[in-house]
Amino acid sequence: MAPTTLLLPDWLIPVEPDQAVLAGHGIAVRDGRIADIAPHAVLRDRHPGAAERPLAGCALLPGFVNLHTHAAMSLLRGAGDDLPLMAWLQERIWPLERKLMSADFVYDGSVLAFAEMLAGGTTCCADMYFHPEEVARAALSMGIRAAVGGTVFEISGAPPAEQMLAQALAAHEKYRGEPGLRFMLAPHAPYTVGDDMLRHLAAVAEEADLTIAIHLHETRQEVEEAVAMHGMRPAERLAHLGLLSPRLVAVHGVHLDADDIALLASHGVSLAHCPASNLKLASGLAPVARLLEAGVNLGIGTDGAASNNRLDMLSELRLAALLAKGASGDARALPAHRALHAATLGGAKALGWDDRIGSVAVGKYADLVAIRLDSARLAPVFDPVSHVVYAAGREDVEEVWIDGRTVAKKLQLTNSPSKSDLERIMSRISQWRLRAAGVISGTNTYLSQE
Numbered sequence: 001m002a003p004t005t006l007l008l009p010d011w012l013i014p015v016e017p018d019q020a021v022l023a024g025h026g027i028a029v030r031d032g033r034i035a036d037i038a039p040h041a042v043l044r045d046r047h048p049g050a051a052e053r054p055l056a057g058c059a060l061l062p063g064f065v066n067l068h069t070h071a072a073m074s075l076l077r078g079a080g081d082d083l084p085l086m087a088w089l090q091e092r093i094w095p096l097e098r099k100l101m102s103a104d105f106v107y108d109g110s111v112l113a114f115a116e117m118l119a120g121g122t123t124c125c126a127d128m129y130f131h132p133e134e135v136a137r138a139a140l141s142m143g144i145r146a147a148v149g150g151t152v153f154e155i156s157g158a159p160p161a162e163q164m165l166a167q168a169l170a171a172h173e174k175y176r177g178e179p180g181l182r183f184m185l186a187p188h189a190p191y192t193v194g195d196d197m198l199r200h201l202a203a204v205a206e207e208a209d210l211t212i213a214i215h216l217h218e219t220r221q222e223v224e225e226a227v228a229m230h231g232m233r234p235a236e237r238l239a240h241l242g243l244l245s246p247r248l249v250a251v252h253g254v255h256l257d258a259d260d261i262a263l264l265a266s267h268g269v270s271l272a273h274c275p276a277s278n279l280k281l282a283s284g285l286a287p288v289a290r291l292l293e294a295g296v297n298l299g300i301g302t303d304g305a306a307s308n309n310r311l312d313m314l315s316e317l318r319l320a321a322l323l324a325k326g327a328s329g330d331a332r333a334l335p336a337h338r339a340l341h342a343a344t345l346g347g348a349k350a351l352g353w354d355d356r357i358g359s360v361a362v363g364k365y366a367d368l369v370a371i372r373l374d375s376a377r378l379a380p381v382f383d384p385v386s387h388v389v390y391a392a393g394r395e396d397v398e399e400v401w402i403d404g405r406t407v408a409k410k411l412q413l414t415n416s417p418s419k420s421d422l423e424r425i426m427s428r429i430s431q432w433r434l435r436a437a438g439v440i441s442g443t444n445t446y447l448s449q450e
């Protein structure tokens, strides 16, 4: 029989089936899966000879699922701050992407991003970017579980949308059967993709059983321009084009009225809530309390490092829980356990992966994070869930496992291919910075080429 390891934390937070915290419980891991959950003494009894990993002072919970990111944009962190969405995209980000975009850019940026995510307890992410094959290669090298979204755009300067779709499908085909990877179609937004292509993508996704992710209702301007141009709000337009279904992940959903929310809920659409990016681009505050009340499945995402500027699910989780209260005027909105559910199982469900990840349950992959709660800055612990959501930071992440294997410990990557890949890329960082500075030169003294 395959060797068994017992992980023995002070508190186990399974996330499902209920909100219970199991004090003094641990898990047995075998063949990369959770094989047993029980009090420490019972585990030792049932699994004699198993290796033990004591985690005194720690809470053990499912790894975070970052439901929306653009990993390679880590190379553009801080290259376009303090701008609203359309100025940020049109004046900074798209010119940079137009000049720098290549397979190397995407691979290097994705490795950097995955290193940051893993160290902070994220074990799965949903990416939307160019060169999906490179994102997939980087995810495999770093050992992170990923849903890789191939971007489809219909704007001037971008490759033909058919070509982008073909790239996404080719990546899907190439990595078919990789248990750590999934593929998505990622039309950028309703304002950059036309009706025919959106309709076509809905049909392709249905045929190939793929998730679709799309930026939706991010700004007031987006909604107003859609009404002026199409006579419909963007969500309504997507409904007409056949895109609203449980396979759709709507990203942002900041400006949603009651009819939009009812439309998303009735079609089983999931929502990726990205609070830091929405704040930084001054897009607004998503109506999280009303979305949950309507029964919309909620996940949490960081968005890319160029609009966040961190890829840190613990800080995103805290922000989501705080903002839901501030936005609704109700301190009971998005309570701690509900927020943690969104950052784990909600994200997994949106990706159709909730049978494998997102909670600590027998049979699921052992994708886990241990968070140290016994440091002076966190003592005493009344409720470990409260501490994880409201008090802990990524500096408190003790250890991270994917498929039962340690991938990061005390903020350092532990597996050698990912460590050496990261070191190689770090040596190229100044070249990427110089090339980006060349595009922006003259507009920001901190980006000068010297």
Ligand SMILES: CSC[C@H]1O[C@@H](n2cnc3c(O)ncnc32)[C@H](O)[C@@H]1O
Residues within 6 Å of the ligand: 070, 085, 089, 093, 094, 097, 128, 129, 130, 151, 152, 186, 187, 188, 189, 215, 218, 277, 303, 304, 307
């Ligand atoms: C289809 S994803 C790639 C594309 O999207 C751009 N992008 C990154 N963040 C956002 C956002 O919050 N709203 C809209 N577009 C965004 C990214 O720069 C790529 O061009």
Ligand SMILES: [Zn+2]
Residues within 6 Å of the ligand: 068, 069, 070, 215, 251, 303, 304
């Ligand atoms: Zn985004």
